[in-house]
Amino acid sequence: MAIVNRTPDSFYRPGVTWDQQKALDRVHEVVAEGADILDVGGVPAKPGDEVTVGEEIRRTVPFIEAVRSAYPDLVISADTWRHEVGRAACEAGADLLNDTWGGWDPRLAEVAAEFGAGIVCSHAGGLPPRTRPFRISYTDVLADVLEHVLSLAERAARAGVDEARIVIDPAHDFGKNSWHSLEITRRLDEMTATGWPVLLSASHKDFVGETLGTSVDNRLAGTLAVAAVGAWLGARVFRVHNVTETRQALDVVGAIRGDLTPARLIRGLA
Amino acid sequence: MIVAAAVCPSPPLLARELTGRALVLPELRQACATAVARLLEPAPDVVVVVGGAVATASWDPGERLDLSRWAPALGRRGTPGLPLSLGLGAMLLDEARYAGPRILRAVGETEPRAACVRLGASLPGLARRPALLVIGDGSARRSPAAPGHFDERAKPFDLAVERALGDGDMAALAGLDAALARDLMATGRAAWQVLAGALGDGPAPAGEVLYADAPFGVGYFVAVLDHR
Numbered sequence: 001m002a003i004v005n006r007t008p009d010s011f012y013r014p015g016v017t018w019d020q021q022k023a024l025d026r027v028h029e030v031v032a033e034g035a036d037i038l039d040v041g042g043v044p045a046k047p048g049d050e051v052t053v054g055e056e057i058r059r060t061v062p063f064i065e066a067v068r069s070a071y072p073d074l075v076i077s078a079d080t081w082r083h084e085v086g087r088a089a090c091e092a093g094a095d096l097l098n099d100t101w102g103g104w105d106p107r108l109a110e111v112a113a114e115f116g117a118g119i120v121c122s123h124a125g126g127l128p129p130r131t132r133p134f135r136i137s138y139t140d141v142l143a144d145v146l147e148h149v150l151s152l153a154e155r156a157a158r159a160g161v162d163e164a165r166i167v168i169d170p171a172h173d174f175g176k177n178s179w180h181s182l183e184i185t186r187r188l189d190e191m192t193a194t195g196w197p198v199l200l201s202a203s204h205k206d207f208v209g210e211t212l213g214t215s216v217d218n219r220l221a222g223t224l225a226v227a228a229v230g231a232w233l234g235a236r237v238f239r240v241h242n243v244t245e246t247r248q249a250l251d252v253v254g255a256i257r258g259d260l261t262p263a264r265l266i267r268g269l270a
Numbered sequence: 271m272i273v274a275a276a277v278c279p280s281p282p283l284l285a286r287e288l289t290g291r292a293l294v295l296p297e298l299r300q301a302c303a304t305a306v307a308r309l310l311e312p313a314p315d316v317v318v319v320v321g322g323a324v325a326t327a328s329w330d331p332g333e334r335l336d337l338s339r340w341a342p343a344l345g346r347r348g349t350p351g352l353p354l355s356l357g358l359g360a361m362l363l364d365e366a367r368y369a370g371p372r373i374l375r376a377v378g379e380t381e382p383r384a385a386c387v388r389l390g391a392s393l394p395g396l397a398r399r400p401a402l403l404v405i406g407d408g409s410a411r412r413s414p415a416a417p418g419h420f421d422e423r424a425k426p427f428d429l430a431v432e433r434a435l436g437d438g439d440m441a442a443l444a445g446l447d448a449a450l451a452r453d454l455m456a457t458g459r460a461a462w463q464v465l466a467g468a469l470g471d472g473p474a475p476a477g478e479v480l481y482a483d484a485p486f487g488v489g490y491f492v493a494v495l496d497h498r
Contacts, residue, residue: 156321188412264290265289268340269281269282269283
């Protein structure tokens with residue numbers, strides 16, 4: 001799942017796809033690099049100037065329309081917590097609603113059901129959208145994650161979302177300190193054991209930077225390490241900025257696991 | 271009398287499962303398939319597979335190669351100790367859908383020339399119309415990237431083998447220098463000398479080389495020898 005944000009101020013390479021043509025160019029790149037899903041967001045996760053429903057739609061929906069007409073078969077995900085935006089996105093051709101803020105707007109799942117779209121059920125520790133964790137703590141963070149995302153998944157299924165289109169996401173950094181994000185990474189197998197497909201969204205995030213002591217521009221290796229561990233533990237969707245590198249990391253993990261046949265082996269066999 | 275003989279190499283990469291998604295060296299595979307098809311054309315009553323190994327020994331004709339030695343992920347199947355050369359020979363026969371009788375005969379790669387020739391001379395008497403599938407490789411020191419790095423003597427050695435196979439020159443094969451072959455990591459020397467022993471008594475066979483190259487620094491030869 002490749003990230004193409006329609007924002008001027010996202011944390012990683014801010015504004016790089018703010019211009020619609022640049023965003024479309026980026027889509028061509030990530031598709032060529034092997035992305036299966038495109039994730040389009042119009043509001044950064046961090047606090048900042050208000051982005052109204054109308055503005056979020058203006059940023060994302062025409063873009064989704066343009067991508068849909070260029071790529072009829074690409075899975076398009078709309079990264080939004082708002083059902084109004086979700087509805088407009090689905091009308092424009094979105095297939096998946098990436099509800100990163102943990103079901104803040106319960107009507108989002110109803111929109112997914114109405115359009116036959118999928119939904120990502122995530123855990124943000126109960127925080128409102130666009131807020132940061134402040135001294136947040138858990139008795140057992142993974143238990144909290146599981147309880148929350150499973151109840152969201154069941155709620156979405158009850159609302160009529162196709163169970164095959166429901167994905168769960170522990171949401172690294174959202175409502176979590178870096179220890180929490182490391183913990184949910186380490187115990188991701190407890191999420192994959194539920195049988196719901198697990199989405200891993202760790203690309204260049206703060207917990208990677210804090211773990212390494214690196215700035216936002218120097219987190220790729222750490223990001224790939226998280227993807228590799230996640231893949232090893234059974235994660236199915238990887239929301240990332242770097243498609244080629246992630247594909248390569250996942251392919252190596254797949255080969256180690258025995259899920260993927262290596263490309264071309266000669267060494268020692270000639 | 272031996273009705274036909276074929277020579278093929280034994281890189282593990284001939285086993286399709288070992289090279290991953292890529293079909294490596296399709297032209298070598300095709301040459302091997304052609305050689306085995308030509309071997310089976312005169313309808314032999316048995317195919318004797320001869321290949322180099324750690325020790326001279328006979329193996330049960332039902333044995334198959336255990337690829338998990340090279341790729342543990344494939345899981346254990348086949349016979350763990352079956353020499354690579356015999357296993358690949360058996361595989362080539364299977365791929366040609368040969369279901370007739372077969373004999374698997376390993377020859378120790380360090381066997382002296384006389385022992386190899388003697389072993390070869392015993393093969394025509396094994397049946398009325400035996401065919402011989404000889405599995406062996408040239409020098410593994412053909413290029414800087416080769417498994418044994420580069421040795422300038424490797425190419426001339428391999429060229430001599432190629433010429434002997436093309437000319438049906440069994441005396442030249444019988445005359446290969448065992449010490450030099452060992453230096454050059456040419457593991458086919460013993461098996462080729464068995465071939466020389468098997469065909470050396472009668473009229474010189476006609477030889478045809480279908481493939482001779484060292485794409486990964488190991489000399490591979492595919493040839494057919496018969497009395498056309």
